[in-house]
Amino acid sequence: MRDVSFGQYYPAESFVHKCDPRAKILFLIVYIVAVFLSKSFYALGVCAAVFVLMAIYSRVPFGSLLRSVKAILFLLLFTAVLNLFFYEGETVLWKWKFIEISKEGIYYTIFLAARLFLLVLGSTLLTLTTTPVSLTDGLESLLLPLKWIRFPVHELALIMSIALRFIPILTDETARIMNAQKARGADFESGGLIQRAKAVIPVLIPLLISAFRRADELGDAMDARCYSGSKVRTKYKKLKFGWRDYVTVLVGAALLTGVILLRVYTIGVIG
Numbered sequence: 008m009r010d011v012s013f014g015q016y017y018p019a020e021s022f023v024h025k026c027d028p029r030a031k032i033l034f035l036i037v038y039i040v041a042v043f044l045s046k047s048f049y050a051l052g053v054c055a056a057v058f059v060l061m062a063i064y065s066r067v068p069f070g071s072l073l074r075s076v077k078a079i080l081f082l083l084l085f086t087a088v089l090n091l092f093f094y095e096g097e098t099v100l101w102k103w104k105f106i107e108i109s110k111e112g113i114y115y116t117i118f119l120a121a122r123l124f125l126l127v128l129g130s131t132l133l134t135l136t137t138t139p140v141s142l143t144d145g146l147e148s149l150l151l152p153l154k155w156i157r158f159p160v161h162e163l164a165l166i167m168s169i170a171l172r173f174i175p176i177l178t179d180e181t182a183r184i185m186n187a188q189k190a191r192g193a194d195f196e197s198g199g200l201i202q203r204a205k206a207v208i209p210v211l212i213p214l215l216i217s218a219f220r221r222a223d224e225l226g227d228a229m230d231a232r233c234y235s236g237s238k239v240r241t242k243y244k245k246l247k248f249g250w251r252d253y254v255t256v257l258v259g260a261a262l263l264t265g266v267i268l269l270r271v272y273t274i275g276v277i278g
Contacts, residue, residue, distance in 0.1 A: 015175045017135040022251060023065035024136050028145025030252035031133055034061075037259035038129045041266040042122055050269040051121050057262050058129055065136050075131035076124060083120055090116040134171060143168035148246055169225070173218075180217050184210050 018024075023031070038054065045051045062072060076083070091112055102108070137145070146164040153160050185195060188209055195206050 015135065016138050017067050017071060019066045019136075021064060021066040021136070023061060023067075023132075025251055026136075026255050027246055027248055027252040028137050028141040029148055029246060030248065030255045031137055032142075032145050032149060034255050034259040035129055035133050037263050039126060041263050042125050042129070044263075044266050044270055045122065046270055047273045048118065048121075049273055050266045051118070051125065053262065053265050053269065054125055055121075057258065058125060058132070061258075062128075062132060065132060067132065067135050071135060072128050072131055075127055079123065079127055083123055086123065087116045087120050090119055139168040139172045142171065144244075144246060173221070176221070177214070177218060181210065181214055184213050184217075 038057070042051070042054050045054060062069065091108060134142075143164045146167060147161050150158070150160040150164065185193075189195070193206060193209065195203065
């Protein structure tokens with residue numbers, strides 16, 4: 008569980024780390040839209056090339072990015088199996104009762120797996136190169152127009168930031184509880200799926216209690232520092248767009264434009 012990299016920050020002196028958090032959030036939104044608009048492997052290849060470029064300029068090890076896929080590995084395999092056996096294609100390669108494997112189903116399965124893979128990697132790159140505080144400031148700044156309709160922008164940004172910060176804390180807490188349970192004779196690896204699920208129950212109860220305790224301590228700490236939400240609050244560090252941010256936004260715009268052109272002038276994943 009310590010290999011989960013989503014929500015963790017990787018400190019480095021890089022082009023991506025020095026970008027404004029608003030620019031990185033906007034780029035991620037454009038990147039996600041581009042991945043969803045892709046309907047061919049050519050478009051996904053463009054998205055993958057842009058991601059690799061950003062990963063290189065972030066100086067984040069590719070191993071840290073790839074470890075984030077472990078969290079969705081079961082979902083990835085489950086989706087792949089469903090599409091592989093139940094996708095109705097024209098060129099049937101194997102069939103048994105209502106289950107069939109077709110050439111189009113194989114292409115579509117690989118395409119969906121690659122799309123989900125790129126989405127997770129893009130989101131992980133944002134959290135690895137942006138501190139929770141900077142991410143909160145960026146989200147609050149982008150959602151600032153919603154204050155005209157009395158939307159709690161600052162509170163929402165703070166909740167999202169705390170949730171991201173608690174991901175690595177809870178993973179470490181889970182590993183600590185599991186090690187303590189193993190020292191008392193607990194077995195989490197042997198047996199079938201149902202037995203393993205029952206073995207996890209003694210871990211969930213202390214983990215839930217620990218999460219509530221940490222939340223209560225955090226609330227007391229915020230009260231002790233006279234935290235009052237978004238009322239009469241100033242910024243110690245004001246966000247400013249620089250040349251790196253304009254380059255990032257232009258790269259995102261070029262990516263979206265290229266994917267739209269490929270969507271219009273190329274054939275889909277299954278022809």
